[in-house]
Amino acid sequence: xxxxxxxxINKIFWTYAIPxxxxxxxxSTAGFIDSLFVGRYVGAEGLAAITLVMPIIMFLIGVGTMxxxxxxxxxxxxxxxxxxxxxxxxxxxxxxxxxxSGALGAFSIYTLIPFLANLLGAEGEVLLKTVEYARYIxxxxxxxxLSFGLSFFLKLDGKPVATLIVMLSGTLTNIVLDYILxxxxxxxxxxxxxxxxxxxxxxxxxxxxxxxxx
Numbered sequence: 754x755x756x757x758x759x760x761x762i763n764k765i766f767w768t769y770a771i772p773x774x775x776x777x778x779x780x781s782t783a784g785f786i787d788s789l790f791v792g793r794y795v796g797a798e799g800l801a802a803i804t805l806v807m808p809i810i811m812f813l814i815g816v817g818t819m820x821x822x823x824x825x826x827x828x829x830x831x832x833x834x835x836x837x838x839x840x841x842x843x844x845x846x847x848x849x850x851x852x853x854s855g856a857l858g859a860f861s862i863y864t865l866i867p868f869l870a871n872l873l874g875a876e877g878e879v880l881l882k883t884v885e886y887a888r889y890i891x892x893x894x895x896x897x898x899l900s901f902g903l904s905f906f907l908k909l910d911g912k913p914v915a916t917l918i919v920m921l922s923g924t925l926t927n928i929v930l931d932y933i934l935x936x937x938x939x940x941x942x943x944x945x946x947x948x949x950x951x952x953x954x955x956x957x958x959x960x961x962x963x964x965x966x967x
Contacts, residue, residue, distance in 0.1 A: 855895025
């Protein structure tokens with residue numbers, strides 16, 4: 754674990770930069786593989802459904818990222834001043850805001866997706882798959898926000914490599930579950946949603962454990 758107050762700045766930079774770059778590469782590759790499974794085994798309609806829903810999920814992740822960056826910054830300031838109780842309070846508040854935002858986002862997606870899909874021009878089989886995919890993945894929206902948000906706090910604890918490993922576990926889970934749920938069990942677009950959702954649950958739980966029981 755890095756001591757951010759004492760470790761050489763060059764070492765801190767590269768120790769954080771390299772895992773962050775690798776994380777982006779891994780996540781991009783996972784998204785590509787995810788699309789391959791859906792495109793081949795679900796069809797063009799399933800791929801279109803994911804394309805319509807993912808921008809909404811990414812918007813919510815963006816909201817969660819803003820909350821997490823703000824909370825992490827405040828927690829880091831207090832931690833640097835040795836005010837550990839206040840730093841922990843910022844962690845608790847940030848986590849609560851992520852969960853509340855995730856719950857509101859999940860409810861919004863579940864209820865508004867037929868309207869939004871129609872607004873985006875979806876119809877027929879594409880509309881049906883879009884609604885099905887969105888409503889299954891909506892269940893996991895709080896975990897999307899937690900996973901991305903808590904990764905900042907683990908980095909704050911001086912564990913960028915551990916953050917990469919945890920995120921990698923979610924990526925690999927997604928790929929394995931895509932194969933099992935889409936190819937083997939033949940759950941179609943529902944399987945794609947469950948695979949993506951569960952792949953966020955596992956990192957979220959690991960992050961909470963690593964941060965609380967550090």
